[in-house]
Amino acid sequence: MSKMTLKTEGDKHVLVTRHFAAPPEAVYRAHTDPKLIQKWLLGPEGWTMPVCISEAKPGGKIRYEWSDGKGQGFFLTGEYLELEPFRRIVHVERMHLPDPTPDNHVETRFDVDSGGTLMTMRMTLPDAQTRAAMLATGMEHGMEASYQRLETMIWVAA
Amino acid sequence: MDSRSTLDAVFAALADPTRRAILARLAKGEATVNELTEPFEMTQPAISQHLKVLEDAGLVIRRVEGTRRPRRLAKNGIDAMDQWLAMLRKALEKNYDRLDTLLATMEAPKKGKFQ
Numbered sequence: 001m002s003k004m005t006l007k008t009e010g011d012k013h014v015l016v017t018r019h020f021a022a023p024p025e026a027v028y029r030a031h032t033d034p035k036l037i038q039k040w041l042l043g044p045e046g047w048t049m050p051v052c053i054s055e056a057k058p059g060g061k062i063r064y065e066w067s068d069g070k071g072q073g074f075f076l077t078g079e080y081l082e083l084e085p086f087r088r089i090v091h092v093e094r095m096h097l098p099d100p101t102p103d104n105h106v107e108t109r110f111d112v113d114s115g116g117t118l119m120t121m122r123m124t125l126p127d128a129q130t131r132a133a134m135l136a137t138g139m140e141h142g143m144e145a146s147y148q149r150l151e152t153m154i155w156v157a158a
Numbered sequence: 159m160d161s162r163s164t165l166d167a168v169f170a171a172l173a174d175p176t177r178r179a180i181l182a183r184l185a186k187g188e189a190t191v192n193e194l195t196e197p198f199e200m201t202q203p204a205i206s207q208h209l210k211v212l213e214d215a216g217l218v219i220r221r222v223e224g225t226r227r228p229r230r231l232a233k234n235g236i237d238a239m240d241q242w243l244a245m246l247r248k249a250l251e252k253n254y255d256r257l258d259t260l261l262a263t264m265e266a267p268k269k270g271k272f273q
Contacts, residue, residue: 004254006247018254022261029264030257036264040256043249128182 011128016121024110027117028086031108032056042066051075056083062091086110102130168234171215176200177208181231184218188230 003019020027030036034052042049043066051065062078077100078093089108095101105124110117125131171177180194195205209229212218216234220227 004247004251006250016250020254020258020261022264026261026264027257030260036260040260041253042256043253045252128186131182 008131009122012125012131014123014125014131016119016123018119019113019116020119021116023086024112024117025086027119028089028110031089032083037064056080058082062093102126167215168217171211171217174208174211177212180205180208180212181217184229184231188221188228190226190228194229 005015005017007015009015030040032054033056034054037054038049038052041064047066047068049064049066051063053061053063055061058080060080062080063075065073065075067073075096076093077096078091080089080091082088082090087110090106091108092103092105094103102125107122107124109120109122111120112118172181176198179198183189183194183197191202191206191209194209195202198205209218209220213220213229217232218229219232220229
């Protein structure tokens with residue numbers, strides 16, 4: 001059932017696509033309304049987002065704070081640059097781990113696609129090293145919950 | 159990956175952003191310590207120390223070429239980088255699966271409610 005693709009493009013880009021069985025309006029809202037974002041943008045099992053600020057207007061602030069409920073957490077800040085309601089969002093974001101990572105420039109498109117929505121997210125990092133580090137960060141935060149699964153995967157693959 | 163200690167060494171090696179950046183650099187081709195020191199704005203001993211951790215973890219291999227000791231990514235290093243991508247993919251997929259569930263419960267948007 002996995003409809004997501006994730007791939008690198010050139011030296012600085014990461015492309016994510018995903019189909020949703022819902023109209024672009026709904027998918028767009030789920031990406032901009034803080035009450036909705038808090039329900040799904042959580043990463044590994046057990047993590048929550050106690051703080052979610054999303055001011056969906058050009059120049060509006062973004063702040064997501066995640067917690068594992070056991071004292072571990074990190075946060076992300078960003079700004080909206082452009083919003084074309086229900087079609088396109090452009091924003092910048094950075095993780096605080098706790099030092100801020102270089103800005104990730106993200107364009108997210110929502111296109112009507114066979115009765116639903118095709119979301120295309122194009123991230124632009126400053127350089128190849130930053131991109132590698134960002135992808136690695138994704139692993140670190142997945143690691144807590146996924147360590148055992150990963151371990152199994154590695155042992156099976158070996 | 160032939161033992162638990164190797165696996166631990168790999169995770170420990172990957173836990174440092176400089177070491178991940180070194181792996182990313184080596185993914186583009188082999189490089190000497192000098193060549194690696196330049197972009198990282200770190201001292202040569204500091205880079206050498208990071209390389210030692212990566213070598214001990216089996217992620218990086220050293221080659222002898224006269225007085226040069228170029229480093230390159232080992233097979234395990236390549237696999238580890240693929241693993242990064244796989245983990246990010248997994249976290250994202252989990253998010254989007256949750257979003258599917260959320261979208262299924264959402265009512266049609268009311269006009270003008272969200273600009």
